[in-house]
Amino acid sequence: MSQIANIHQAFLASKGVSTDSRSNNKGFMFFALKGANFDGNRYVDSVMKDGAAFAVADDETLSGLTNVFIVEDVLTTLQELARFHRRYLNIPILAITGSNGKTTTKELVAAVLKEKYAIKATSGNYNNHIGVPLTLLSINESIELGVIEMGANHIGEIEALCKIVEPNYGIITNVGKAHLEGFGSFEGVKTAKGELYQYLKNTNGKVFINADNPHLNQMAANLSNRIDYGPNHGKITGQITADYPFVAITWHSHETKKSHDISTKLIGAYNLENILSAICIGYTLGVDEAAINKALQAYSPSNNRSQFIQTENNQIIMDAYNANPSSMQVALQNFARVDAENKILIIGGMKELGSDSLSEHRKLIDTIKELNLSQAMLVGEEFNDVAHDNKKFKCFTTTEELIDSLRAAPIKNAYLLIKGSRSNKLEEVLPYL
Ligand SMILES: CC(=O)N[C@H]1[C@@H](OP(=O)(O)OP(=O)(O)OC[C@H]2O[C@@H](n3ccc(=O)[nH]c3=O)[C@H](O)[C@@H]2O)O[C@H](CO)[C@@H](O)[C@@H]1O[C@H](C)C(=O)N[C@@H](C)C(=O)N[C@H](CCC(=O)N[C@@H](CCC[C@@H](N)C(=O)O)C(=O)O)C(=O)O
Numbered sequence: 464m465s466q467i468a469n470i471h472q473a474f475l476a477s478k479g480v481s482t483d484s485r486s487n488n489k490g491f492m493f494f495a496l497k498g499a500n501f502d503g504n505r506y507v508d509s510v511m512k513d514g515a516a517f518a519v520a521d522d523e524t525l526s527g528l529t530n531v532f533i534v535e536d537v538l539t540t541l542q543e544l545a546r547f548h549r550r551y552l553n554i555p556i557l558a559i560t561g562s563n564g565k566t567t568t569k570e571l572v573a574a575v576l577k578e579k580y581a582i583k584a585t586s587g588n589y590n591n592h593i594g595v596p597l598t599l600l601s602i603n604e605s606i607e608l609g610v611i612e613m614g615a616n617h618i619g620e621i622e623a624l625c626k627i628v629e630p631n632y633g634i635i636t637n638v639g640k641a642h643l644e645g646f647g648s649f650e651g652v653k654t655a656k657g658e659l660y661q662y663l664k665n666t667n668g669k670v671f672i673n674a675d676n677p678h679l680n681q682m683a684a685n686l687s688n689r690i691d692y693g694p695n696h697g698k699i700t701g702q703i704t705a706d707y708p709f710v711a712i713t714w715h716s717h718e719t720k721k722s723h724d725i726s727t728k729l730i731g732a733y734n735l736e737n738i739l740s741a742i743c744i745g746y747t748l749g750v751d752e753a754a755i756n757k758a759l760q761a762y763s764p765s766n767n768r769s770q771f772i773q774t775e776n777n778q779i780i781m782d783a784y785n786a787n788p789s790s791m792q793v794a795l796q797n798f799a800r801v802d803a804e805n806k807i808l809i810i811g812g813m814k815e816l817g818s819d820s821l822s823e824h825r826k827l828i829d830t831i832k833e834l835n836l837s838q839a840m841l842v843g844e845e846f847n848d849v850a851h852d853n854k855k856f857k858c859f860t861t862t863e864e865l866i867d868s869l870r871a872a873p874i875k876n877a878y879l880l881i882k883g884s885r886s887n888k889l890e891e892v893l894p895y896l
């Protein structure tokens with residue numbers, strides 16, 4: 464038996480994978496990962512004493528320990544084990560990538576598919592070279608279908624994740640200006656995300672495509688095994704019927720010729736494409752139309768992704784999970800449509816834009832001005848050179864500085880949009896609003 468087959472046998476006999484000595488490891492298989500701060504090998508001895516069933520390490524000095532597998536590289540072994548387990552499970556898997564809306568689409572798709580199948584979807588944002596293997600290894604034999612989110616900030620990462628996940632179905636939510644630093648340019652984003660289409664083409668998998676998105680259409684030009692949806696084209700189409708405060712849509716199945724009206728708890732017209740993709744995927748995989756509607760109406764976003772929050776003093780769209788030029792544009796346009804008296808923006812700098820950072824922050828300021836959203840609080844040094852000419856803008860270097868200002872001069876009776884890159888931690892202003 465190969466070493467990976469041996470490790471898989473042990474994995475099946477354990478309670479699952481753990482990677483943190485600070486969590487409960489009793490009965491688990493501990494993977495001694497190395498990261499930016501720690502070397503997991505240092506904790507192998509103690510997790511085994513604490514009752515871990517097995518450990519996988521790459522420090523030779525641990526080779527004398529019982530039930531510890533010594534491998535060449537722990538991360539690679541985690542990824543190989545995940546692929547081995549995926550093959551062992553032999554269930555259909557849908558992969559989701561894209562610049563924006565991956566997690567929301569994944570949550571909506573999961574909610575819809577749960578109506579018919581025992582499914583397992585990626586937890587939270589566990590979408591990278593560590594998160595994806597951990598997700599696969601959390602799937603047990605009772606699961607009928609997997610929904611796996613894939614993130615990337617470099618070319619080649621989606622291809623590598625596909626080789627681990629071996630998806631049967633895939634969707635690219637959209638391509639936009641995100642992670643430009645690693646992808647180099649918008650063309651680089653298309654190449655990187657297109658690796659999912661390429662994998663599915665080579666393996667005869669099925670691709671769900673927003674047929675109204677010209678970039679995706681161009682990227683999918685040589686794909687034959689495609690299922691289309693979109694506002695105006697495809698087997699599932701749909702339009703927004705209301706977008707304030709929450710999105711309502713009407714959707715149509717061109718196969719059954721039925722139309723449905725649903726109201727959701729999602730903020731932002733940009734969610735139309737996320738909702739339509741979930742309908743199309745659910746519908747294609749045999750979920751009943753009424754069950755699709757029930758699932759979508761019940762879903763409520765969390766974790767600072769386009770969340771509507773009513774505090775004692777203010778109404779807030781909390782969108783502090785991420786930011787990039789594309790998601791910023793649609794969030795601002797959505798906010799501009801909100802019919803409220805005292806609208807205030809709290810905007811954080813957009814990270815990972817490399818040499819495009821200055822020009823993209825300039826464009827952001829221009830959009831804010833064009834949309835007449837002049838009451839703005841801007842956080843981050845990205846705004847130093849682009850925002851000081853407008854007296855209505857208040858600039859802060861850090862979120863802490865903004866909090867000090869809110870403490871001194873609280874905001875009341877306002878409608879706020881809070882959006883910025885995750886590292887700004889803009890959600891920390893919530894208690895002061
Ligand atoms: C390895 C790991 O999981 N690290 C997490 C851990 O980090 P920590 O601060 O503890 O330090 P180390 O990483 O150095 O630790 C090494 C290991 O040692 C363990 N350990 C440490 C101390 C100790 O006393 N005992 C120990 O056992 C430790 O547990 C490690 O195993 O905690 C941090 C805080 O919770 C985590 O942030 C850190 O997670 C890392 C970054 C990670 O990659 N986690 C994945 C599971 C994941 O999927 N994370 C997602 C974020 C994904 C993401 O950013 N996606 C991007 C695109 C991806 C681009 C890709 N190229 C990339 O760079 O990732 C997107 O746009 O969506 C998440 O957390 O949400």
Ligand SMILES: Nc1ncnc2c1ncn2[C@@H]1O[C@H](COP(=O)(O)OP(=O)(O)OP(=O)(O)O)[C@@H](O)[C@H]1O
Binds near residue numbers: 568588637733
């Ligand atoms: N279809 C979309 N088009 C543009 N922007 C979107 C879309 N869907 C969501 N967004 C924006 O992206 C934010 C994050 O949404 P979500 O977490 O679903 O995306 P993501 O791609 O998973 O992001 P991340 O990679 O950071 O996890 C939302 O709060 C919203 O501002």
Ligand SMILES: C[C@@H](N)C(=O)N[C@H](C)C(=O)O
Binds near residue numbers: 614
């Ligand atoms: C959170 C991570 N997936 C991401 O989207 N990063 C950008 C740069 C952000 O923090 O907004």
